[in-house]
Amino acid sequence: MFWYIVRRLLQGIPVFFGSTFIIFTLVFALPGNPVLRMFGDRTPSPEQIAALEAKFHLDEPFLTRYFLYLGDVLQGNLGTTYAGQSVNEILARTFPTTLRLALLAVLIQLIIGVLAGLISGLRKGGIFDHATLIVTLLIISMPVFVLAFVAQWVFGIQLGWFRPTVGAGAPWSDLILPAIVLAGLNLAYVVRLTRASVIETSQNDFVRMAYGKGLSRGRVVPVHILRNSMIPVTTNLAADFGILIVGATVTEGIFNVPGVGNELFKAINRHDTPEIVSIVTILVIVYVLVNIAIDLLYGVLDPRIRYVK
Amino acid sequence: MRISRIAAAAGGVLIASALVLSGCASDTPDDNNGGGSASTGVVNVAWSEPENPLIPANTNEVNGGQILNNIFAGLVYYKADGSWDYDAAESIESDDYINWTIKLKADQKFSDGTPVTAESFVKAWQWAASNPDLLNQWWFIDAIAFKGGTYDGGDNTLALDVVDDTTFTVELASPRADFPIALGYTVFFPLPESFFDDPDAFGEAPIGNGPYKLAEDGWVHGESLALVPNDSYTGPRKAQNGGLNFKVYATLDAAYADLLSDNVDIVDSVPTSALGTFKDELGDRAVEQATAVFQSFTIQYGLEHFGDDEEGVLRREAISHAINRSEITDVIFQGTRTPAEDFTSPVIAGFDPASIEGSDVLKYDPELAKELWTQADAIAPWSGTFQLAYNADGGHQEWVDATVNSIKNALGIDAVGLPYPDFAGLRTEVNDRTIKAAFRSGWQFDFPSQANILGALYVTGAGSNDADFSNAEFDDLFRQGLASPTQEEQSKLFNQAQGILFQELPAIPLWYGAVTAGYSTLVDNVEFGWDSWPILYNITKSE
Numbered sequence: 001m002f003w004y005i006v007r008r009l010l011q012g013i014p015v016f017f018g019s020t021f022i023i024f025t026l027v028f029a030l031p032g033n034p035v036l037r038m039f040g041d042r043t044p045s046p047e048q049i050a051a052l053e054a055k056f057h058l059d060e061p062f063l064t065r066y067f068l069y070l071g072d073v074l075q076g077n078l079g080t081t082y083a084g085q086s087v088n089e090i091l092a093r094t095f096p097t098t099l100r101l102a103l104l105a106v107l108i109q110l111i112i113g114v115l116a117g118l119i120s121g122l123r124k125g126g127i128f129d130h131a132t133l134i135v136t137l138l139i140i141s142m143p144v145f146v147l148a149f150v151a152q153w154v155f156g157i158q159l160g161w162f163r164p165t166v167g168a169g170a171p172w173s174d175l176i177l178p179a180i181v182l183a184g185l186n187l188a189y190v191v192r193l194t195r196a197s198v199i200e201t202s203q204n205d206f207v208r209m210a211y212g213k214g215l216s217r218g219r220v221v222p223v224h225i226l227r228n229s230m231i232p233v234t235t236n237l238a239a240d241f242g243i244l245i246v247g248a249t250v251t252e253g254i255f256n257v258p259g260v261g262n263e264l265f266k267a268i269n270r271h272d273t274p275e276i277v278s279i280v281t282i283l284v285i286v287y288v289l290v291n292i293a294i295d296l297l298y299g300v301l302d303p304r305i306r307y308v309k
Numbered sequence: 310m311r312i313s314r315i316a317a318a319a320g321g322v323l324i325a326s327a328l329v330l331s332g333c334a335s336d337t338p339d340d341n342n343g344g345g346s347a348s349t350g351v352v353n354v355a356w357s358e359p360e361n362p363l364i365p366a367n368t369n370e371v372n373g374g375q376i377l378n379n380i381f382a383g384l385v386y387y388k389a390d391g392s393w394d395y396d397a398a399e400s401i402e403s404d405d406y407i408n409w410t411i412k413l414k415a416d417q418k419f420s421d422g423t424p425v426t427a428e429s430f431v432k433a434w435q436w437a438a439s440n441p442d443l444l445n446q447w448w449f450i451d452a453i454a455f456k457g458g459t460y461d462g463g464d465n466t467l468a469l470d471v472v473d474d475t476t477f478t479v480e481l482a483s484p485r486a487d488f489p490i491a492l493g494y495t496v497f498f499p500l501p502e503s504f505f506d507d508p509d510a511f512g513e514a515p516i517g518n519g520p521y522k523l524a525e526d527g528w529v530h531g532e533s534l535a536l537v538p539n540d541s542y543t544g545p546r547k548a549q550n551g552g553l554n555f556k557v558y559a560t561l562d563a564a565y566a567d568l569l570s571d572n573v574d575i576v577d578s579v580p581t582s583a584l585g586t587f588k589d590e591l592g593d594r595a596v597e598q599a600t601a602v603f604q605s606f607t608i609q610y611g612l613e614h615f616g617d618d619e620e621g622v623l624r625r626e627a628i629s630h631a632i633n634r635s636e637i638t639d640v641i642f643q644g645t646r647t648p649a650e651d652f653t654s655p656v657i658a659g660f661d662p663a664s665i666e667g668s669d670v671l672k673y674d675p676e677l678a679k680e681l682w683t684q685a686d687a688i689a690p691w692s693g694t695f696q697l698a699y700n701a702d703g704g705h706q707e708w709v710d711a712t713v714n715s716i717k718n719a720l721g722i723d724a725v726g727l728p729y730p731d732f733a734g735l736r737t738e739v740n741d742r743t744i745k746a747a748f749r750s751g752w753q754f755d756f757p758s759q760a761n762i763l764g765a766l767y768v769t770g771a772g773s774n775d776a777d778f779s780n781a782e783f784d785d786l787f788r789q790g791l792a793s794p795t796q797e798e799q800s801k802l803f804n805q806a807q808g809i810l811f812q813e814l815p816a817i818p819l820w821y822g823a824v825t826a827g828y829s830t831l832v833d834n835v836e837f838g839w840d841s842w843p844i845l846y847n848i849t850k851s852e
Contacts, residue, residue: 031800032733036740038360038444039369041751041774042765045451045739047460051441083361084509093531149562155570164566168532237441256563258531270360271733278462278567 008292012285019284023277024066034082034271056082069274078282079274081267087278090124090263095282097170097254098259102244104172104179106237109190112183114233117194118226126201132195135189137223148181148254165256178255182248185239185263193236197229204228235294246283326726327501350533350850351553354575354833354843355564361444361651362512365498366437369444371565371842374495379536379845380420380517381498382544384411384430385489391601391656391757391839393490396423396516396544397499399475404668406484406792407456413475418500418541420522427477429499429518431469436468436505437496445496447822451772452755452765453491454482484792486799487758494756518649520846521553525702530633532557546846549834553845565827574829575735575843581704582642584825591827597645600755600841601654603762604646606697606712608747614691617779617813618649623685625814628695629670630678631719637711638820646824649818652767652807653759659800660759667811671818675719682720694723696746699736701728705749712819739775750775750816757839759803763787765817778815 034192035052036044044052053059057068072079078087120129139147155177156164162177201207202225210220249261257263267275359373365381368374382429384398395401399412417425427832438449441462447505448468449458456468457480470479481488487762491497499518504511514523521536528534535554556573558564561580567573579587579595588589588595607627608615615621634648647655649671650662662668698711699705709726717724727746738744750760752773766773769779783806790802810816824841832850837843 030731030734031729032731032735032737033740034733036736037731037733039736041753041773042369042447043736043775044444045447045460045772047441047462048446051462055442083359084512119690152566157566159594160570163572164570165563165572167572168529168556253559254563256557256559256567258557262559263531269731271731 012288014286020277020281023280026123027273027276028062081272081275087275094260094263098245098248101175101179101243101248101257104175105182105239107242108179108183109187113187114194117191118198119197120194121198132191136191139184140188145183147184148251151177151181162239170258178251178257182244182251194233198225199234201225201229238294238297241285245286345663347549348849348851351552351554352550353554353573353846355558355573357557363515364512365495366443368495377495379521380515380519383498384492386546387493389836389838389844393493398691401489404847406486409479411477415475419516419518420539421516423501425499425518426474427471430478431471432450433500435465436466439464447772448496456480456482486794487760490758492758505617520548546847549849568827568829571829574832577826577843579825587827594828596826596837598824599656600822600824601656601839603654604751604819605816606747607750609740610777620685620688623681626670627678627681628716629817630674631716632645632712633673633715637708638750641708641711645823646820649820652810653762654821657757657759658796659803661804666808670811675732677718694725696725696727697806698727698729698746698748700732702731731844760791763803776815780809783809
């Protein structure tokens with residue numbers, strides 16, 4: 001087990017170099033000179049272009065730029081944006097917010113999704129089951145920005161239950177509405193997965209056995225059925241956590257959440273190479289780590305699944 | 310040119326929109342100087358993070374500009390209607406429009422307590438002119454043409470002299486009577502001594518001499534920037550509220566959603582998605598007024614069939630006549646822009662399209678267009694497709710499609726829009742002269758003078774003359790206009806010069822921009838200026 005973890009973590013090193021190199025290449029391949037964008041419709045003089053290119057190392061060949069960047073990174077410095085801000089600071093500022101948003105979304109999925117899935121599964125074919133299937137189908141088929149705009153309009157502006165956008169410091173209360181929208185993406189899958197899993201588990205001999213022993217429903221459902229149904233659901237939620245962190249850009253934009261997704265979007269618009277590369281790389285690493293965590297989680301949840309070595 | 314918020318966000322010229330300007334002289338509201346009338350509420354303003362540190366010579370976009378404009382007092386300031394008055398200056402005088410003597414009001418202070426002297430201006434300008442990697446450096450060389458300014462930089466190259474604590478002199482390379490008007494622009498703000506010790510630190514926490522100052526730890530990156538009234542400011546722009554809180558928004562839509570629920574007080578640009586509804590939703594609080602933005606498209610003279618010859622002129626005229634501007638502004642922009650009538654803007658002094666010869670080339674006339682096109686075909690037959698390039702990240706697709714359709718229908722040729730993924734890509738091809746299509750262009754005025762656009766875009770060899778237009782007669786009229794002592798004489802010459810632009814059409818004028826904005830129920834005395842910026846110091850809000 002220990003060596004398994006070490007090996008997985010060591011795999012992170014080529015992932016880091018590979019991802020930075022690929023992203024650097026892609027950003028480098030973007031057409032157009034970012035210096036010209038800084039001047040809007042005005043055309044700068046050749047001297048100004050040359051001076052700014054030199055300032056940002058844009059006049060260097062690709063490999064030189066990549067190694068300059070790597071040199072900074074190896075010293076723990078993710079570079080600075082064209083505006084001179086440290087990318088470390090930007091990440092330190094934006095990442096916690098996105099993390100909190102994703103965490104909240106996963107919690108909402110866990111509570112609502114598992115509860116709805118459990119009830120549906122236990123009362124297969126009932127009214128609640130059918131209603132849940134229809135509602136989740138509707139939510140799955142709706143693009144996230146539609147969901148976000150509708151939620152913002154109805155609950156934020158018309159009813160006034162939430163602030164339409166996230167306020168200063170991104171307090172938890174302001175994050176609830178965007179987290180619900182974000183959770184909606186995967187909620188339907190959690191419901192369906194839980195439902196299927198509960199139905200399957202309920203038909204197992206040990207459940208019949210438990211009832212046969214005279215155990216009450218209140219004991220069988222949480223301990224015997226739910227616990228054994230949670231393996232696929234938990235891994236789905238963990239994998240989703242990674243996706244949520246990486247993919248919150250649209251929701252963050254609409255609800256003005258000061259998170260990583262927002263920052264990445266702005267950086268791409270500015271052609272801000274160091275910022276784009278650093279943010280994307282960090283996201284890749286987070287994703288890798290989350291996946292390692294999932295693999296470990298399997299073993300914890302189900303003693304039958306253990307990696308030997 | 311100022312880069313607007315949307316240009317910053319989306320990379321394009323700002324998506325503003327226009328209304329007919331009804332007699333531009335709306336007198337500024339009473340000055341509220343009577344002490345007790347000032348309010349104490351803090352006004353929340355929708356904003357996004359500036360692209361650069363807050364240094365006047367390196368700030369050319371609207372987000373940074375708005376902050377600088379409120380924490381600094383330049384020699385002059387602009388009123389809502391585009392007229393100007395002295396702010397830090399007592400007088401700005403010249404006999405020949407080359408040698409200027411600038412006198413400052415006595416006893417002015419920066420917010421750190423140090424005095425504002427002639428040296429504060431002279432050193433700031435010399436510093437700005439000395440670094441080629443500053444975004445606004447061109448003002449000293451190209452835009453105003455100070456004597457001694459070069460693009461290579463170098464210390465103390467400008468011909469500026471400190472006479473005494475409150476007086477300094479400026480020598481320009483050629484006469485220009487509108488020099489004082491330009492001095493309200495960001496790059497001409499003074500800098501305190503502490504700036505030169507550490508420009509980087511200054512960019513994070515600027516110290517100015519204006520109506521506001523940065524609150525302690527006021528700038529939370531990615532979130533907000535807070536300004537409080539500056540008590541040591543004695544000029545005409547005294548703050549009428551308890552401060553300004555600029556809130557960062559990622560999208561215009563998010564800002565607008567907050568405006569509807571009074572979470573933000575000033576939104577200076579309504580999102581495209583709300584253009585159709587914002588007047589209903591905001592009522593009296595919806596703002597729609599003309600602003601100093603000129604939109605066009607440019608065809609470089611190097612493009613085949615569009616050279617500097619008879620054929621080129623005929624084709625340019627044909628294309629101009631083929632565009633149904635009023636229909637496009639009505640349908641695509643829902644009436645929030647007005648068809649262009651000249652090469653400047655209705656809010657800029659001297660606007661008088663009726664006096665300009667040849668401006669009827671802007672009239673939609675498909676038959677005449679077809680006829681002119683056929684005449685051009687007789688010189689050299691047309692083949693291929695007329696392409697109009699635009700950056701797809703700036704919300705231009707709709708009007709480009711409508712425009713090329715109009716051209717296609719009128720001329721019976723193939724015409725298509727040519728999208729570039731982003732603004733940098735488009736500008737690079739324009740700059741390298743490798744672009745093989747007409748391309749969208751525009752100008753947002755930096756200071757309220759026709760010279761700002763005519764000089765930058767159409768004078769031979771001018772920095773932003775992307776068409777490579779060159780006409781000696783135009784250059785001559787422009788220079789004479791610059792040196793004219795009165796506004797009337799200047800405009801007369803400038804409008805004569807515009808007559809040449811209409812003959813040659815280095816750019817095809819399309820329409821004028823407008824500001825479409827709104828404010829919350831909590832604020833009063835909201836006014837938007839000629840430049841589309843809200844006049845923040847005048848806004849009142851009770852606590």
